[in-house]
Amino acid sequence: MGVNAYFIFNDNYFLNAIPLALVIAYIAIFHTNTAFLITVFLTPLSINLEEFTHGKIGLYLPTEPILFGLMLLIVLKELKSPIMSKDFWRHPITLSIGFYLVWVFMTSITSTQPMVSFKFLLMKLWFIVPILMIGFNLFKEKSNVVKFLWAYTIGMTIVIIYTLIRHWGYSFGEKEGHWVMSPFFKDHTIYGTSVAMSIIFVIGLFAYKKHSIQAQFLLSIVFIITLIGLYFSYTRGAWLSIVFALAVWAFIKYKVKFKYLLSLAIIVLTVIVISWPKIEMELAKNKHEHTTTNFDERIRSAANISSDASNLERLNRWGAAFNMFKERPVFGFGPATYAFEYAPYQDPEKLTIISTNFGNQGNAHSEYLGALSEMGLIGMLSVLAFVAALFYSGIMLLINYKRFAPGDSEMYILLLCIVLAMSTYFFHGLLNNYLDTDKASIPVYGAAAIIIAQQTMLNKKKKDALA
Numbered sequence: 001m002g003v004n005a006y007f008i009f010n011d012n013y014f015l016n017a018i019p020l021a022l023v024i025a026y027i028a029i030f031h032t033n034t035a036f037l038i039t040v041f042l043t044p045l046s047i048n049l050e051e052f053t054h055g056k057i058g059l060y061l062p063t064e065p066i067l068f069g070l071m072l073l074i075v076l077k078e079l080k081s082p083i084m085s086k087d088f089w090r091h092p093i094t095l096s097i098g099f100y101l102v103w104v105f106m107t108s109i110t111s112t113q114p115m116v117s118f119k120f121l122l123m124k125l126w127f128i129v130p131i132l133m134i135g136f137n138l139f140k141e142k143s144n145v146v147k148f149l150w151a152y153t154i155g156m157t158i159v160i161i162y163t164l165i166r167h168w169g170y171s172f173g174e175k176e177g178h179w180v181m182s183p184f185f186k187d188h189t190i191y192g193t194s195v196a197m198s199i200i201f202v203i204g205l206f207a208y209k210k211h212s213i214q215a216q217f218l219l220s221i222v223f224i225i226t227l228i229g230l231y232f233s234y235t236r237g238a239w240l241s242i243v244f245a246l247a248v249w250a251f252i253k254y255k256v257k258f259k260y261l262l263s264l265a266i267i268v269l270t271v272i273v274i275s276w277p278k279i280e281m282e283l284a285k286n287k288h289e290h291t292t293t294n295f296d297e298r299i300r301s302a303a304n305i306s307s308d309a310s311n312l313e314r315l316n317r318w319g320a321a322f323n324m325f326k327e328r329p330v331f332g333f334g335p336a337t338y339a340f341e342y343a344p345y346q347d348p349e350k351l352t353i354i355s356t357n358f359g360n361q362g363n364a365h366s367e368y369l370g371a372l373s374e375m376g377l378i379g380m381l382s383v384l385a386f387v388a389a390l391f392y393s394g395i396m397l398l399i400n401y402k403r404f405a406p407g408d409s410e411m412y413i414l415l416l417c418i419v420l421a422m423s424t425y426f427f428h429g430l431l432n433n434y435l436d437t438d439k440a441s442i443p444v445y446g447a448a449a450i451i452i453a454q455q456t457m458l459n460k461k462k463k464d465a466l467a
Contacts, residue, residue, distance in 0.1 A: 032073065033144070036134050037151050039066050043442045044155035044194060047183045063438045064123075070130035078133070087456040088136050093448050096389040097128060100382040104335050107375040111334020112341060120336035120436070127441040135449025140457050142411050145450055146208070149201045149414070152443055156198040157222050159184045160229035163191070167232055177234040190434050192235025196242055196424040197443055199226045204417025208410045237431045241424035248423040252398060252416070314365045314431065316350040317342070321364040324373035332376040336436070338364050342373070363436075367429035387426055394419040394451050397458065404462045415454060418447045 027035045046060040059065075077083055088094055104124060108117035138144045163181040170176035178188045185191040206219045230238060251261065323345040324333055333341045342364070364370035372380040398419065401412045425444060434440035 032070065032134060033138050035066065035070060036130070036138060037144075037147055039063055039070070040148055040442060040446065041151040041155045042066075043152065043438050044159045045184055046438055048186065048437075051183055051186075060438045063442070064126065067126040067130050067438070070134060071126045074130055074133045084133060084136065085456065087459065088133075088452060091393070091452045091455065092389040093386070093393055093452055094132070096382070096386040097132070097448070100386055101125070101128070103375060103379055103382050107331050107334055107379060110331040111337060113334055113337050116336050116340070117334040123436065127435075127438065128445055131442060131445040132449050132452070135446055136453050136456075139450045139453035142414070145411075145414050145454075146205070148446055148450070149205050149417075152446075153198055153201050153205065153222065153226075156194060157225055159191075160195065160198075160225055164225070164229060164232065172232055174234055177232060185439065188233050188235050189237065189432055190437065190439055192230065192233035192238030193241075193425060193428045193432065193434060194439050194443075195226060195230045195233055195235075196238040196245075196428075197421045199223070199230055199242070200245060200417050200421035200424060202226055204414055204421075207417075208413040237428050238424075241427040244427040245420045245423045249416070249420055252395060252419070312350070312352045316346055316352060317363075317365045318369050319347050319350055320345040321366070321369040321373035323347070325376065328376065330376045330378070332372070332374045332379055335374050338370055338374050363433055365432050367426070367433040367435060370433045387429075390422060390448055390451065391419065391426075393455060394422070394447075397451055397455050400458055400462070404458060411454065415451070418450055422447050 027038070042063055046063040048058065048060050050058045101121070101124065104117075104121050108114060108121050111117035135148075139148070159181065162184070166180040167173075167177060170180065181188065181191040185194070202219060202223045206216070206223065211219065230242070250256075320342040321338065324338070324342060327345070364373055367383055368380055371383045375382070394415065398412065398415055401408065401415065405411070422444065425440060428434075435444065
């Protein structure tokens, strides 16, 4: 007590967190699944210390310390007595993530800033290992999948209500819409990304079974709040990602074969390449600005590459990422080094009014080009391999559920909403990269764990059906 009083007198309050830390440690050790779900709930509500330490400490509280503890716990359990089945280790998603982590390690050794890169690797481990390994055993039960969706959705709903109330105080102004979600989210783009995933989760929870009147009413209210939150996020990528998810749903529903999708993609890409000069001329005529609050104009501003500073800066970042790749095509500059290295690789002709040479304005604005610049061609391919494994496994799981578990329509709907929610995120991956935050990593790797776990359970049902 005396020691704590001394620290408080000197404006140090960290000892007050010890009782809470002990409670969390107890829950993590003796009720690991509960600690996991609490972490999912706290993900939207976590706060980055960067905002309060002038960028000196980049740590999300309380989620990252909990995940670090869960990682140590699950690794020790696995080393003492293996708890993960061969199905887990052999799954394409697990293999793709393993390949990615190995390459992150390799490129951290060759990094221009090894300390930064190895810190990034450690962060990736505590995001991936506990979510995948604990989630795999947890999500074999349908009820736990539902709890996961509820936990994230409730957490997001609280943040959306907070943001809307705060935004209301500024008459829902567009400029204020960029930061009113603070301190829970850094800006409106990652907030919009999370809201887009959340709205798909809400739809899944509403549709997967027939609820009581009270539950239907609650989910309806949550859906309306989330929809309003999506609109007032003023995030074009979030709005377009929902349209993309609807297209993915149509492809799944009408069983469009992959070869047709590939053919369509090749045709569209060919037309774009051949007609690019004309397309560029038309895009140059687009003067719609993303600063407007008009929904229609804001959507059209997504194609404005003549005067929209946000779009032009994104092109500048992409160009810098590609120039970095050309200089170091094999190993890249090292994981998490883009912000420190990209300045000299900007094209002077592409600099905008919001460009900077001080590495203080974020990343490459693309999951794929960021990996290309930081980890070379193999690094980008490792990210694409994970995305391909996630969607291939998820869609094949949906197809097989129809064949081998036709009576379990509830699980089918939950899995469908998981795949669609991931489609919103990886559509965003073209324009932004957030997998270095808990806000995106926990739902994405949680979805991966759900698909792996349910694939394992379906394999058992298939064996029983064929026996």
